[in-house]
Amino acid sequence: MSFSWDEAVAFALTLPGVSMGAGARGSTSPQVRGKQIVSEGRTPGDFVLRATREEIGVLIETDPDCFWQTPQYAGWPCVLVRSAAADPERLRVLIERAWWDRASGAQRARHGGDRP
Numbered sequence: 001m002s003f004s005w006d007e008a009v010a011f012a013l014t015l016p017g018v019s020m021g022a023g024a025r026g027s028t029s030p031q032v033r034g035k036q037i038v039s040e041g042r043t044p045g046d047f048v049l050r051a052t053r054e055e056i057g058v059l060i061e062t063d064p065d066c067f068w069q070t071p072q073y074a075g076w077p078c079v080l081v082r083s084a085a086a087d088p089e090r091l092r093v094l095i096e097r098a099w100w101d102r103a104s105g106a107q108r109a110r111h112g113g114d115r116p
Contacts, residue, residue: 003086005047008038011092015099016107035102037095041080048078049091050098055079059094063087 012018012030018037023029029039039048051059056079059067066085073080081091096116100108 001087002084003081003088003091004083005040007088008047008081008083008091008095012037012095012099015096015103016110017103018099032099032102032107033104037098037102045083047081047083048073049081049094050078050101051094052101053077055094055097063090 009020009030013020015032015037017032018030020028021031021034021036023036023039027040030037035050037050041047053075056067056069056077059079060069063085066082066087067079068082069079093116100111100115103111
């Protein structure tokens with residue numbers, strides 16, 4: 001299993017209102033309403049996924065080969081993803097949830113109205 005940065009970007013761009021915008025360190029990342037959904041990691045093969053603090057603990061506990069944090073991310077609403085160990089279907093759901101948490105009510109309604 002794997003889910004690359006390019007695949008994450010391609011999927012995110014299918015969601016209502018998502019476009020590429022300025023990210024950290026001069027990069028670009030998928031964003032909705034100016035808020036990042038996923039962004040490139042500092043290490044090749046890793047990327048950063050926005051998630052609720054509650055989800056982060058579950059992700060790290062249930063799949064530590066894929067999800068992890070460094071001390072700099074502790075307490076922040078994001079988790080690092082090792083793309084080589086990522087389950088594509090699970091990542092699509094998580095990216096969709098990150099989008100949902102940042103999308104407007106109108107964007108959510110166009111997408112079906114229920115949080116994934």
